[in-house]
Amino acid sequence: MASPRADTTSKIILGESDLHRVVDRIAHQILEKTSGATGTVLLGIPTRGVPLAQRLAARIHAFEGIDVPVGSLDITLYRDDLRLHATRALGKTELPGGGIDGRRVILVDDVLFSGRTVRAALDALNDVGRPSSVQLAVLVDRGHRQLPIRADYVGKNIPTAVSESVRVSLLEVDGLDEVKLTGGDK
Amino acid sequence: MIKHLRSAADLDLATATLILDTAGEMAALAGREVKKLPTLRGRTVVNLFYEDSTRTRISFEAAAKRLSADVINFSAKGSSVSKGESLKDTALTLQAMGADAVVIRHSASGAPHRLASWVDGSVINAGDGTHEHPTQALLDAYTMRSRLGRLAGLRVAIVGDVLHSRVARSNVLLLTTLGAHVTLVGPPTLVPRDIAAALSPATKVSYDLDSVLPDMDVVMMLRVQTERMQDSYFPSAREYSRRYGLDLARMRKLPEHAIVMHPGPMNRGMEIAPEVADSSRSTIVEQVANGVSARMAVLYLLLGGKA
Numbered sequence: 001m002a003s004p005r006a007d008t009t010s011k012i013i014l015g016e017s018d019l020h021r022v023v024d025r026i027a028h029q030i031l032e033k034t035s036g037a038t039g040t041v042l043l044g045i046p047t048r049g050v051p052l053a054q055r056l057a058a059r060i061h062a063f064e065g066i067d068v069p070v071g072s073l074d075i076t077l078y079r080d081d082l083r084l085h086a087t088r089a090l091g092k093t094e095l096p097g098g099g100i101d102g103r104r105v106i107l108v109d110d111v112l113f114s115g116r117t118v119r120a121a122l123d124a125l126n127d128v129g130r131p132s133s134v135q136l137a138v139l140v141d142r143g144h145r146q147l148p149i150r151a152d153y154v155g156k157n158i159p160t161a162v163s164e165s166v167r168v169s170l171l172e173v174d175g176l177d178e179v180k181l182t183g184g185d186k
Numbered sequence: 187m188i189k190h191l192r193s194a195a196d197l198d199l200a201t202a203t204l205i206l207d208t209a210g211e212m213a214a215l216a217g218r219e220v221k222k223l224p225t226l227r228g229r230t231v232v233n234l235f236y237e238d239s240t241r242t243r244i245s246f247e248a249a250a251k252r253l254s255a256d257v258i259n260f261s262a263k264g265s266s267v268s269k270g271e272s273l274k275d276t277a278l279t280l281q282a283m284g285a286d287a288v289v290i291r292h293s294a295s296g297a298p299h300r301l302a303s304w305v306d307g308s309v310i311n312a313g314d315g316t317h318e319h320p321t322q323a324l325l326d327a328y329t330m331r332s333r334l335g336r337l338a339g340l341r342v343a344i345v346g347d348v349l350h351s352r353v354a355r356s357n358v359l360l361l362t363t364l365g366a367h368v369t370l371v372g373p374p375t376l377v378p379r380d381i382a383a384a385l386s387p388a389t390k391v392s393y394d395l396d397s398v399l400p401d402m403d404v405v406m407m408l409r410v411q412t413e414r415m416q417d418s419y420f421p422s423a424r425e426y427s428r429r430y431g432l433d434l435a436r437m438r439k440l441p442e443h444a445i446v447m448h449p450g451p452m453n454r455g456m457e458i459a460p461e462v463a464d465s466s467r468s469t470i471v472e473q474v475a476n477g478v479s480a481r482m483a484v485l486y487l488l489l490g491g492k493a
Binding site for chain 2: 077078083084090092093128141178
């Protein structure tokens with residue numbers, strides 16, 4: 001995934017400690033905005049949304065001692081671009097024990113770009129239950145939305161060109177914590 | 187990803203593992219209230235069945251419908267086939283209708299291979315003559331893996347009419363790819379050594395079920411095809427049942443963890459005793475449920491991506 005490309009135009013946007021601070025801030029914001037995260041479920045979108053959701057839950061526990069249920073929601077089978085690519089392998093969908101009916105679901109993903117992943121996630125959510133409300137938390141919002149979707153919690157807004165790509169690396173998946181901007185026509 | 191599934195030999199280890207993993211995700215769907223995914227919306231799957239089948243046809247139909255594909259069922263009875271239409275002309279008709287996948291069951295071995303050269307869509311073999319039945323092998327492998335946790339190194343006995351069994355052939359090929367060790371067991375008339383060697387050199391052959399059982403993780407009983415009985419492959423049904431039927435006494439010879447499988451439909455009291463078929467070791471009902479998940483995985487992986 002995050003191949004160490006010797007790209008001259010690559011730039012580190014968030015280093016390890018920045019990334020941890022950003023996750024801490026989102027955890028605080030969730031607590032604030034949901035009045036203590038009661039009746040809340042965090043659902044990570046594979047691949048990197050899942051460890052992010054787990055980190056948010058761990059931070060919320062550290063700050064307030066509250067256990068927020070964490071799960072994962074794979075959206076591959078709901079994508080609108082399946083026919084444009086070779087077949088994709090599926091990720092895991094694991095809902096927490098109590099399900100999501102009547103709860104506040106916070107979808108967690110690494111990068112918000114076109115908004116199509118979130119659209120697919122909303123469809124997938126519709127088939128697994130009926131949450132009382134749905135919110136979205138992302139580590140990076142890089143703009144260029146193609147659908148009327150916005151995030152409730154944003155770690156960092158990064159202005160990008162469409163030709164650039166944002167690479168989020170997480171310890172759990174990639175062996176290091178970092179957000180990098182690569183490519184572009186600079 | 188491969189385009190057609192005509193033989194279990196089309197699958198290498200990575201592809202077979204991907205299908206089993208995907209089937210695992212599909213299986214989670216069975217527990218949901220909404221058992222439907224939008225993935226194959228607008229795609230057409232034709233079930234082309236020249237032979238009678240209940241579970242395979244229904245299983246493919248359920249799998250395609252759960253993925254939102256449009257399903258057209260074609261059975262040879264009551265179609266133009268009874269008026270003498272050839273497989274090729276039927277294929278060209280399906281081609282003109284824009285079938286994205288054709289699931290074919292045919293009494294002639296090799297029919298799916300011929301069909302694949304006439305249609306643009308994917309061809310999935312749902313059983314051809316005495317040749318192969320790859321999705322059965324996939325659902326069997328999935329069942330073994332979910333019950334026993336692994337496939338590599340598993341010792342599997344396939345017992346009965348191996349000579350005429352497409353289930354056995356596909357299973358030997360797939361299980362060998364996945365690293366399991368297969369032993370074929372049955373009367374010498376029904377388990378020719380050269381067939382075992384031709385399928386995979388590592389396959390063992392035994393004519394004595396009792397001596398094989400204590401070492402097995404899985405025993406897969408094949409249906410005795412009653413239409414073969416007149417052909418004197420064995421002296422009598424009773425003698426077959428005594429030597430190769432799985433009854434309670436034989437089941438006790440199996441290790442504690444071993445499972446008993448049967449592709450169905452079974453002849454209770456013939457190759458398998460009713461108490462064995464209904465025991466907690468039997469995975470027969472699970473196999474049917476897993477069949478839908480395995481076929482969903484195959485349909486998704488063949489049709490889900492860019493053509």
